[in-house]
Amino acid sequence: MSSPPPAISCDRVTVRRGQTTAVDDLSMTIPQGSITGLLGPSGCGKTTLMRAIVGTQRNAEGTVNVLGYPAGSPILRRHVGYVTQSASVYTDLTVVQNVRYFATLFDAESNVDDALAAVGLTDFADRPTSGLSGGQVNRVSIACALVTQPTLLILDEPTVGLDPVLRADLWARFDALARSGVTLLVSSHVMDEAAHCDNLLLMRGGHLVAQLTPDELRSRTGQSNLEDAFLALIKETAA
Numbered sequence: 001m002s003s004p005p006p007a008i009s010c011d012r013v014t015v016r017r018g019q020t021t022a023v024d025d026l027s028m029t030i031p032q033g034s035i036t037g038l039l040g041p042s043g044c045g046k047t048t049l050m051r052a053i054v055g056t057q058r059n060a061e062g063t064v065n066v067l068g069y070p071a072g073s074p075i076l077r078r079h080v081g082y083v084t085q086s087a088s089v090y091t092d093l094t095v096v097q098n099v100r101y102f103a104t105l106f107d108a109e110s111n112v113d114d115a116l117a118a119v120g121l122t123d124f125a126d127r128p129t130s131g132l133s134g135g136q137v138n139r140v141s142i143a144c145a146l147v148t149q150p151t152l153l154i155l156d157e158p159t160v161g162l163d164p165v166l167r168a169d170l171w172a173r174f175d176a177l178a179r180s181g182v183t184l185l186v187s188s189h190v191m192d193e194a195a196h197c198d199n200l201l202l203m204r205g206g207h208l209v210a211q212l213t214p215d216e217l218r219s220r221t222g223q224s225n226l227e228d229a230f231l232a233l234i235k236e237t238a239a
């Protein structure tokens with residue numbers, strides 16, 4: 001039996017945005033069924049890379065394949081969920097109406113309850129979205145992406161602005177999704193979130209500085225704290 005294609009493979013991807021080379025000659029492969037953290041400081045190119053992977057970034061040079069198809073291929077629409085930094089939900093609808101709306105587009109109405117449960121919003125199903133906290137609205141957005149039961153879920157800074165309890169809760173839910181076979185690519189500029197990931201992509205200034213596991217990052221730099229480890233790696237690669 002042939003092995004499944006990688007969830008994502010990028011070969012020499014470069015994206016210029018205005019005067020900036022937002023992604024610079026970046027190559028990497030992500031296997032299916034894992035959580036990969038895309039980490040690096042603000043402005044290092046994380047969102048741009050995610051947009052290239054989803055197929056919404058104009059002027060992306062190089063090759064990006066997703067689940068064996070060129071990024072942005074129509075066949076991938078149902079299989080790739082993308083949650084942007086700003087939640088894209090209808091505030092005049094209730095929580096369940098939002099999720100049902102996305103479900104209807106993909107003929108996936110039978111998944112609505114599961115999607116709400118996966119983000120812990122079952123008890124909020126009939127609440128108007130306009131009355132929710134920022135973290136709850138983020139989770140509605142994630143439920144809308146989950147309802148098509150994507151093979152690959154791409155989340156741009158999903159935990160930003162959440163308190164530590166909610167962050168831990170969301171990471172536990174991501175972990176459960178990964179164990180059920182979903183591939184997750186999750187961006188963050190908070191290095192301690194790296195500990196939740198199987199693999200890390202560390203970016204700086206549009207470059208991929210390293211692709212490794214959290215343990216490899218610790219042992220390569222001799223630092224137990226991931227923030228310190230990232231800084232040590234930056235020093236090492238700049239030397």
Ligand SMILES: Nc1ncnc2c1ncn2[C@@H]1O[C@H](COP(=O)(O)OP(=O)(O)OP(=O)(O)O)[C@@H](O)[C@H]1O
Pocket residue numbers: 017018019020021022040041042043044045046047048049189
């Ligand atoms: N529309 C745009 N026009 C010109 N330059 C842009 C545009 N959007 C982003 N950039 C630049 O591209 C670079 C990468 O931005 P990007 O949003 O991908 O970074 P990021 O790592 O996701 O940042 P953050 O963590 O703050 O969201 C930055 O230098 C940014 O200023």
